[in-house]
Amino acid sequence: MTTELHPTLRRHPRVAALALALVLAASLLVWSPWRHDVERSTPPDLASTRCLPFDEPRSVADLNRIVAGYRTTKEFQGGDVGADVTLQDGRQLYVFGDTLRAPSYGGERFVRNSMLVFGPHCAGIVSRADHGAMIPDRSDGVGYWPMSIAKVTRGSYDLVGVMAQRVRTTGPQHFENLGSSLAVFRVDRGASPQLVKVTDLGPDDAHRTRTTWGAAAVVKGDWVYLYGTANPEKRLVFGWSLRVARTRIDDLAEPSRWQYFDGTRWQADPAKASTLIPAEGGVSQTLSVFESGGRWYALSKRDDFVGKDLVVWSAPGPAGPFTPSRPLASIPSHGARLQYMPLAHPDVLTQRGTVVVSVSHNTTDAGLLEQDPYLYRPTFLRVKLP
Numbered sequence: 001m002t003t004e005l006h007p008t009l010r011r012h013p014r015v016a017a018l019a020l021a022l023v024l025a026a027s028l029l030v031w032s033p034w035r036h037d038v039e040r041s042t043p044p045d046l047a048s049t050r051c052l053p054f055d056e057p058r059s060v061a062d063l064n065r066i067v068a069g070y071r072t073t074k075e076f077q078g079g080d081v082g083a084d085v086t087l088q089d090g091r092q093l094y095v096f097g098d099t100l101r102a103p104s105y106g107g108e109r110f111v112r113n114s115m116l117v118f119g120p121h122c123a124g125i126v127s128r129a130d131h132g133a134m135i136p137d138r139s140d141g142v143g144y145w146p147m148s149i150a151k152v153t154r155g156s157y158d159l160v161g162v163m164a165q166r167v168r169t170t171g172p173q174h175f176e177n178l179g180s181s182l183a184v185f186r187v188d189r190g191a192s193p194q195l196v197k198v199t200d201l202g203p204d205d206a207h208r209t210r211t212t213w214g215a216a217a218v219v220k221g222d223w224v225y226l227y228g229t230a231n232p233e234k235r236l237v238f239g240w241s242l243r244v245a246r247t248r249i250d251d252l253a254e255p256s257r258w259q260y261f262d263g264t265r266w267q268a269d270p271a272k273a274s275t276l277i278p279a280e281g282g283v284s285q286t287l288s289v290f291e292s293g294g295r296w297y298a299l300s301k302r303d304d305f306v307g308k309d310l311v312v313w314s315a316p317g318p319a320g321p322f323t324p325s326r327p328l329a330s331i332p333s334h335g336a337r338l339q340y341m342p343l344a345h346p347d348v349l350t351q352r353g354t355v356v357v358s359v360s361h362n363t364t365d366a367g368l369l370e371q372d373p374y375l376y377r378p379t380f381l382r383v384k385l386p
Helices: 036-040 058-067 366-371
Strands: 046-053 078-087 090-101 112-120 122-128 142-154 157-171 173-188 194-201 212-220 224-228 241-248 258-259 290-293 296-303 311-315 337-343 356-362 379-384
Touching: 036 224, 046 112, 058 379, 078 142, 090 142, 112 258, 142 212, 212 290, 290 337, 296 337, 356 366
Parallel strands: none
Antiparallel strands: 046 122, 078 090, 090 112, 112 122, 142 157, 157 173, 173 194, 212 224, 224 241, 241 258, 290 296, 296 311, 337 356, 356 379
């Protein structure tokens, strides 16, 4: 069904801003080997990379200072932070969702996705020759929001796979999510990523009742735990329910091999996946799940955009049972100014018993965002884990 929010305000992979990418190391998910026809192809050089210097933050205050002050590039003024992967040459490759560029950049001011490459003291902004999205829109206008990223090393180059959410605009400030896709990039040592192939996985389906697997993911040993969210599309139910699947790392690209927790055991039927957190008073569409100190935590804004409470649900294991905490912070939206999609970053500025959280900011006033695109940046805080 159609969602009545501007595309920059909701997406499946993650939270807004350039600064977060400078400091986060996301979980690395490794797919089974790519098909030979993809590996044999050598893409044309459609993308190039420009380096910008940056200093590593040492505190939450530093993070917020970087967010407010990083204004030196026309290629990337704001964007939803995506996932990263470490390339064989030691660089980190980040993928982003909805991205704003300066009017002087040329080409589209707003694109569905973008990429940055980070080396020592260098933030490399990757640009296509046509100044478009790194994963171009479909011929019918459907775009791609990155959700997760992985790589397979092949000699002197890496094949990088990006799982993306297909998105279709249905009107001013209206859009709908249609399903998942896989984009494959080739990255030679020291070179810019080059797109090889994009494959849509499954038919377009805009119903929010369909569980979106990968709203959060945790790698534990040889298992990948994939958390899925769904909304019943009922009046006054603003939250999203949570379910969990698991798969071996090598089977991540084969949903037919996944297992789903049905409340008592792991089994093969996704329709039998049990509800870990109900939609009423539930999580946001995209959230964080992580393990710390032998406990599992799901961190989110209760009731998504209309809610105000940042809550942590804790559990003894990946399949629950999950128990909600008291509100750990208040992050309401006010008028046209939105606070949404808090995400936990347990590997950033670590302190025992706490976690750093980013909160995404945006506005429903397109004119205001046009005047000040830096509103499309997050703020950071630290919360104590229950």
